[in-house]
Every structure is written in C-alpha cells, then in structure tokens.
Amino acid sequence: MKKLILDVDTGTDDAVAVMLAALHDDLELVGVTTVNGNAEVHYCTENTLRVLDVIGRSEIPVFEGLAKPFARPDFPTPRRKDDLTDKIHGKYLDLPPATSRKQETGAVEYLIETYRATTDPITLVPVAPLTNIAAALTLYPKLVDLVPELVIMGGGHLHGNVTPSAEFNIWADPEAADVVFKAGFEKITLVPLDATHKALVTRDDCAALRALGTPAGDATATVVEHRIGVHDKIQRMEIAHSAPVHDALCVAYLVEPNVITTQAHPVAIETQGALTVGRTVIDVRRRGTDTRLVDVAFDADARAFVDLMLNTFGKQRG
Ligand code: BDR
Ligand code: CA
Numbered sequence: 001m002k003k004l005i006l007d008v009d010t011g012t013d014d015a016v017a018v019m020l021a022a023l024h025d026d027l028e029l030v031g032v033t034t035v036n037g038n039a040e041v042h043y044c045t046e047n048t049l050r051v052l053d054v055i056g057r058s059e060i061p062v063f064e065g066l067a068k069p070f071a072r073p074d075f076p077t078p079r080r081k082d083d084l085t086d087k088i089h090g091k092y093l094d095l096p097p098a099t100s101r102k103q104e105t106g107a108v109e110y111l112i113e114t115y116r117a118t119t120d121p122i123t124l125v126p127v128a129p130l131t132n133i134a135a136a137l138t139l140y141p142k143l144v145d146l147v148p149e150l151v152i153m154g155g156g157h158l159h160g161n162v163t164p165s166a167e168f169n170i171w172a173d174p175e176a177a178d179v180v181f182k183a184g185f186e187k188i189t190l191v192p193l194d195a196t197h198k199a200l201v202t203r204d205d206c207a208a209l210r211a212l213g214t215p216a217g218d219a220t221a222t223v224v225e226h227r228i229g230v231h232d233k234i235q236r237m238e239i240a241h242s243a244p245v246h247d248a249l250c251v252a253y254l255v256e257p258n259v260i261t262t263q264a265h266p267v268a269i270e271t272q273g274a275l276t277v278g279r280t281v282i283d284v285r286r287r288g289t290d291t292r293l294v295d296v297a298f299d300a301d302a303r304a305f306v307d308l309m310l311n312t313f314g315k316q317r318g
Contacts, residue, residue: 135176
C-alpha cells in the first residue's frame, strides 16, 4: 500500500482525486489537508468532508489549512473577467451536507507532525495553491528531507488557464510555489495543464461512471458533468463535451505511472512579471543555470485514466 497525503481546495476535480485516493486498493490516504483556493478554505473543508462522507470513508481525517496566500494579502491581479474558477467549482459541491467534522489540528501543524513521526514513506500530493506546503517548509525546513516524493498539480508550458501564462494553483500563490520549487525536494513530479488537457473525460464516460451504481461513480459523474457544462460554454476542449479532471490525474499516476508521460527539466516560478506572474518556467532547452530537475508531465493516456476510475469506483457498492 502506498501512503499519501492530499492537499486540496475541493473543488470539483479535487473531489475526484479524494475519491480515487480513498478508494483505490493500493493506496492508503493517511489524511487530507485543505487550503484557500477554488473557494474560501472553509468551503473547501466542508466539500472534502462531504466527499468522504458520501463514499463511506469519513474516518479519513481532514485538517483545515491556511485562508490566505503565503506572502500576498490576496490572489494576484488582474484576474480574467470570464474566470472559470467560480463557475466550475461554485462554493458548495452538489452533495449532502457533511455530518463528519474537521480535526482540531491545523493543516500545517499536521503536515509537520506527521512527517516527523512517520517511519513509512508518505507521498505528498498538493493539488491546490502551495500555501500550506510553503508554510510548513518555512516553520520546519527539515520537512524537505522527510517527503520522499511530491506530486503537484499545477502550471502549464504551452498555455495557462487563469492568464495566458499561468495556471490557477501556481498563479493563486506564486511565492508559495517559489518556496516549494526551490526547497530541494528529492523528487518532484509536476502534472501541468499540458498533461491534464490530454486526459479529458467525456459525457459518455460520465454515463459509464453513473451506470456503475456506486456512490463514487455517481458523485464523479455529477461533478464532471458540471465541469463539462461549464467548459462547453466558456472554454471548449479539443474533444466535444469533455473536461479535464486535473487533480485526479495526480492520484492516477501514483498507481499507474504510465498514465502520464514525463520529461525531466528545471522548473522555476515567476513571481513578478506583470503579464507572467504565476508562470511555471519550464526550461526545456536548458537556457538557465538551474540543474535541479523536475519530472514534468506533457502527455496523458485518457483511456487508462478513465478505466482506472471505472475499475476503482465500480468496486464500491452503494
Ligand atoms: C487547478 O486549479 C483548480 O481550480 C483545480 O482544482 C485544479 O487543481 C487547475 O488549474
Ligand atoms: Ca484543486
């Protein structure tokens, strides 16, 4: 069993990541930490609890994290007028209100204490702005040596989704991302938009997920159909009536590494550029001096991704 901690801002695609991590036989989801991102952090916490309740995994602890970016008083500006974030996630997920409760301990304290105490490797999977991780590193720099692998959803090489240059998770807290990428982690796998936009989930896939007749299949179909509806209206994908489910691809990678195709390159974060703040600068041609490499996913296998969800969510009977 591979142990992991998910750091989320749930969110429609985070919800699928949580379900995959909580239900796959080869994964042990040790805990979930939440952070300000797709919505204010208290919504993200409630949504995470809703997801775990609905799939019968309420015993997995949820720790609420930071409510503001690491260094900035708020998100960078300007933001696109037709910003997707609100529309694609909303405030509350369309699931019954949570009956379980968040833990008393905060996310940053939990991350530090868990990594200090563990004797087993625990992969850290942030699929949200990197605020909690940067704060934990700042309070406890040795954390960098205790995390065997970081798998991050964020960034984009060929395009952004919040601005022409930047993807939401990095753009929302560029200083935090900068701290994380400079910290010196042993192994970072970055899953940017270049890969997640190759792993598109279609309306037909949603029908197959719903037909499983399980709580996870049903909940996934509901949140992904919502994503498809919004993408169809304001950001059409290459395949008709489909949407990326970014965060879940990171979890899929943990059990099926071939679901993405990576290349190792140096990665730096732009924190200042008026047009480029939040950009992941991926040095594919080695023009810079940084020699630390990040495994960057440029491609993904949509069929394998959807089959993994069907197999995992099909096992759970409602
Ligand atoms: C990322 O931003 C968030 O809106 C999603 O949950 C995902 O983590 C995609 O850019
Ligand atoms: Ca997310």
